[in-house]
Amino acid sequence: MSLNMVIAGFGGQGILFAGKIVAYSGLIDGKEISWLPSYGPEMRGGTANCSICISDKAIGSPLVTTPNVFIAMNGPSFDKFINSVEPGGIVIVESSLINKKVERDDVKVSYVPASALAEENGLKGLANIILIGKLFKEFGFSSEEALYKAVEKCVPAKKAHLIEANKKALELGMNS
Amino acid sequence: MAERFLMKGNEALAEAAIQAGCRHFFGYPITPQTELAAYMSKKMPKIGGTYLQAESEIAAANMVLGASAAGVRAMTSSSSPGISLKTEAISYMAGSDVPALIINVQRGGPGLGGIQPSQADYWQATRALGHGDFHILVFAPATVQEMVNLVSTAFDLGDKYRMPAMILADGMLGQMMEPVELPEATETQAAPKTWAVDGHEFKRERNVVNSLYLTPNDLESRVKARFERYENIKQTEQRAEEYLTDDADIVVVAYGASARVAHSAVDLARAQGIKAGMVRPITLWPFPTNIVQKVAKTAKQFLCVEMSMGQMIDDVKLSINCSKPVNFYGRTGGIIPTPAEICEEIKILEGAK
Structure with missing residues (x-):
């Protein structure tokens, strides 16, 4: 099944990076x-979102307007995208930062207190990756091997020491 | 097979230019094109190339004119408002018969407009990129891989015909990442540029690269000679891709980003039993008139889809002498149409036949 995903939150939460890991997993x-x-005036503290598609067929529009997967990392993004999710889609909510509940009953929702989990486990700043781990459990967008390889590929060489922490965050998300 | 990896369109354009032997980049930052210049600024100094951020777009484009006149592969890149500033130098390049690569990662206009993707510079690129009687080659990639492939094509054909070439992209293609395979680096240049002003060392006649011809007869004969070359290019360099056109009643014509969306819309329409197809121009100048004419023999009507108020539609109508209805659907100002919107339009046309 094709993945048409939107991940959205504040700039600085690693929205684009998390999206890149999902994309690379599909590529691998x-x-x-x-x-x-x-793109544009978004920056740290502003809003950021990212569309990712994985498919067996050539991808038409890369702009996802009716996602079958939506990861919300802050309130404004939750409000902006929640009603665009395809019926039957998967919604993952960063519940340490979003107090709201999904009022729709035609989507499958997981609430993950990712920031709190990251903090408790010494993985500060990796809430985004925890949510990707959770998504992997809910919607196997790639093979597990490809997912871990994608982390190795996406973490820049200068920050190679963080590869293990990213993998730990993925596992934490998968088991949350 | 070479490894496929993820690259942003803007960065892929830059790397492809380097692989094609370009070592001279002159630019000025502007969203949504900036990653291209940023990539060049990191890479060029490491490979003995020149990256120069000029004081303005006008200066950058004139530096390209100078470098190209000296016979090297040179390029510049910008987005819509910046391209407007470069048009004077591009006209000089055309008038001086020098090749160069110009990349336009389009954003909404007119004026400063916005920074989101647009295709509203079609007329500018194909009709009036500066003053005077002239054309440039215009290529319209629809994927990041095609952006890579067309960069070397644009350099090669620019050299072959001694004229500027443009890649007309948009903010969506520039910003998105897709898998790409980069070609092996080729240093193979076209025929030696015997016309270049690169120092005669008293061993040959001096070359002159110039666009000033004060005698009307001189100027007219030069322009006419150039237009003979254009005629030849029109016959030989048209490129387009057809999708399900063989039995299509309604043929969508779209390029670049909107062609991707239209492709999905055609699939949606087919799933509902509507015989839809698509022609995707890859060269915008020369416009793929031959292919549109061929398709017009069997198609009942056309639908142009553009991220503008309707510009390429003129070329579709001209190609077929308005022999079939040519309809239009577009969004502008930075809005990317959705496949559903376009499919709806196809359904309306199907119902109205």
Whole structure:
């Protein structure tokens, strides 16, 4: 099944990076993929979102308007995208930062207190990756091997010491 | 097979230019093109190339004119308002018969407009990129891989015909990441540029690269000679891709980003039993008139889809002498149409036949 995903939150939460890991996982599996960021005046503290598609077929529009997966990392993004999710879609809510509940009953929702989990486990700043771990459990967008390889590929060489922490965050999310 | 990796369109354009032997980049930052210049600023100094951020777009484009006149592969890149500033120098390049690569990662206009993706510079690119009688080659990639492939094509054909070439992209293609395979680096240049002003060392006649011809007869004969070259290019360099056109009643014509969306819309329409197809121009100048004409023999009507108020539609109508209805659907100002919107339009046309 194709993945048409939107991940959204504050700038600085690693929205684009998390999206890149998902995209690379699909690439490593030999799928067609696209990754499209919101761009412009967004910066740390502003809003950021990213569309990711993984498919067996060539991807038409990389701009996802009716996602079948939505990860919300802050309140404004939750409000902006929640009603665009395809019926039957998967919604993952960063519940340390979003107090709201999803009022729709036609989507599958997981609430993950990712920031709190990250803090408790010495993985500060990796809430985004915890949520990707959770998504992997809910919607196997790639093989597990590809997912871990994608982390190795996406963490820049200068920060190679963080690869293990990222993998730990993925596992934490998978088991949350 | 070479490894496929993820690259942003803007960065892929830059790397492809380097692989094609370009070592001279002159630019000025502007969203949504800046990653291209940023990539060049990191890479060029490491490989003995020149990255120069000029004091303005006008200066950058004139530096390209100078470098190209000296016979090297040179390029500049910008987004819509910046391209407007470069048009004077591009006209000089055309008038001086020098090749160069110009990349336009379009954003909404007119004026400063916005920074979101647009295709509203079609007329500018294909009709009036500066003053005077002239054309430039215009290529419209629709994927990041095609951006890579068309960069070397644009350099090669620019050299071959001694004229500027443009890649007309948009903010969506520039910003998105897709898998790409980069070609092996080729240093193979076209035929030696015997016309270049690169120092005669008293061993040959001096070359002159100039666009000033004060005698009307001189100027007219030069322009006419150039237009003979254009005629030849029109016959030989048209490129387009057809999708399900063989039995299509309604043929969508779209390029670049909107062609991706239209492709999905055609699939949606087919799933509902509507015989839809698509022609995707890859060269915008020369416009793929031959392919549109061929399709017009069987198609009942056309639908142009653009991220503008309707510009390429003129070329579709001209190509077929308005022999079939040519309809239009577009969004502008930085809005990307959705496949559902376009499919709805196809359904309306199907119902109205």
